[in-house]
Amino acid sequence: MSDIVPPEVRPKPAVPAKPPNVGAPSPSSPFPPQGLGVGGGGISAPPPSAIPVPTGSHGPIHGGSHSVGHGIGHSVSHAGSHTAPHSGGHSHSGSHSSSGGSTLLGYIGIDTIIEQMRKKTMKTGFDFNIMVVGHSGLGKSTLVNTLFKSQVSRRSAGWARDEKIPKTVEIKAVSHVIEEGGVKMKLTVVDTPGFGDQINNDNCWEPISKYINEQYEKFLKEEVNITRKKRIPDTRVHCCLYFISPTGHSLRQLDTEFMKRLSHSVNIIPVIAKADTLTIEERQEFKQRVRKELEMSGIEFYPQKEFDDDMEDKSDNDKIREAMPFAVVGSDKEYQVNGKRVLGRKTAWGIVEVENPNHCEFAQLRDFLIRSHLQDLKEVTHNIHYETYRAKRLNENGGLHPISSAETQESNL
């Protein structure tokens, strides 16, 4: 396992957003499930004792030590010069010189820093906050459960009979710790019940916008403190999955309004929900129309064009952008197909396989979201969206509370 480097451990120079080049998503087969913890490769229902207890708030589960991974990445980028090779690949041995550096006369061992970082990250784990937005009944909770292969969303299969549509949009955040291959991740799913369900949906995006800004504010306040914690708890929303209803025609007004207003404060990834209602041709046409509309409205969804670093990034991301929005189907039930057990939906005319790329694009979404761009999502959130918020706040008159005196404030900033 020593040659499998989890993507998030790469030392990052102080340039924002670059998806780490992990050759092929190396674990093509799931990791063997490690001791405790939910998730991993196990598809069967986890033993009841191992289901993590959902915490209502963002109270740290591991006693506040779970943001180190992120913190390290952060501090490394400020540490100045690093001779870690910028090129992709896992060249550990030999004297491969970095771009423009002097040729090394022997092996020093600088590249073992990757190994050291990896060990540290594995000890401390990292966190990821994902928000799901869309009309009720579009399969948001099911999709998140399918993505992370565990019951992380507040609603497991089925819904309570007396669940009512809330009158205003509520924000409900639930955290779980899932573990895979020795790496712990504290996953927080922020649900938004009530979005778009009323007759009059004016300004239903406001509670969501407020929540996102509140998280930035929290982080900012911690940062500005004189004595700040070693690891600032990161509750900022790293990614927002927006669920588009598969009408087959085009985007709805509410969709464009929401995405226009929020694409500058959070990474938005549009997905087409319940894609088993569209045939392949309808799906292609619908996607084209949606992409055109997004372009016409000036909505920049993740991965944003302006943050592509180099040609390699651009070509990778272009391919992804061409395929977005992904048309997904979620399911937490398994069926037997051709001797294999697969996640799917069984109807009278066939079984829709969730992970079959010919049926829907769930596998693509999962690879994109988790296996290649997970760390990048966090970085764009931190380096771009958060910085934008911060700059705006600090430019406001009397923006920050006087936690420290004015001079120390400036020296901190």
Added chain:
Amino acid sequence: MTSNIRYKSRIPVKTEDSIEEKQYVGFATLPNQVHRKSVKKGFDFTLMVAGESGMGKSTLVNSLFLTDLYKDRKLLNAEERINQTVEIIKHTVDIEEKGVKLKLTIVDTPGFGDAVNNNECWKPITDYIDQQFEQYFRDESGLNRKNIQDNRVHCCLYFIPPFGHGLRPVDVEFMKALHEKVNIIPLIAKADCLTPNEIKKLKDRIREEIDKFGIKVYQFPECDSDEDEEFKQLDKELKECTPFAVIGSNTVVEARGQRVRGRLYPWGIVEVENQSHCDFVKLRNMLIRSHMHDLKDVTCDVHYENYRAQCIQEMTSKLAQDNRMESPIPILPLSTPDVDTEKLIKMKDEELKRMQEMLNKMQQQMHDKEQ
């Protein structure tokens, strides 16, 4: 249509017993006479489809009547739809089958439920229905009632999205605004994205909510007690199946060696007319083959009468307020025409009749030419 005449017409039995012949008067052939006259006159039926865009309304209408009513439709994108209000669009088509003519009018409601703020988005629809009632009321109360055009809406198919967990607020409000003006038949649209279990749960939930909110959807009439068992069984199944979960399709695919209307997916083929796939056949049978006339009757006898009674009551109460006098006969706001205007009306009527005959002739010619 002929298969649905449930009257039992007695054919005179030629037996040696002449007493029976003497007792046979012969008015049992009345239904046949009515049938012949109606076939000559032709039928008309107005169907309204309502629901958000993208629910498959047009596709379903095309599948139901095996026509393509929406050939040159242009779909608007989100920007163009910002200032769109709910419109009412009518498509009329004449269908003929086995000598029976049907003038079918489809009333479409684009823009319903599509905006961010959908407050009172059903108002244009209720206004339209009321207008048709009002027009019929005036025509009926007028002097010349020979050529009344019946544009009243006989049935409204309401499409409920399958993505939700039951009725949404906009669904409830719409149905409550319309259930006393028109026969509402709720449908679950795009049912091919639901598994059989989910369909059952959703149907139960919708039925519960319809009861809870007191929405009066169209009820199938009870069977007569002298119907045969098979018919009663079918009727019972029909009633338990509401709301129907339907799928529509504009394309023909190859399935099990036959060419059927359906949708081709990588994981299988959905057949529109397969009863185990969806309730399309039940809907079609109910709408066209067994209950079309009943829908018209309920519209005339219940909804229209309600409207009429309400209208008259309003007028009399207004009059009572104005004149402080009880007037037993409703005085309509129509002036009594004098001799000249009467002559004019007669002339115009004859002209109208002549024009209609000419139109029929032309249609017949075009029909012959096509053949």
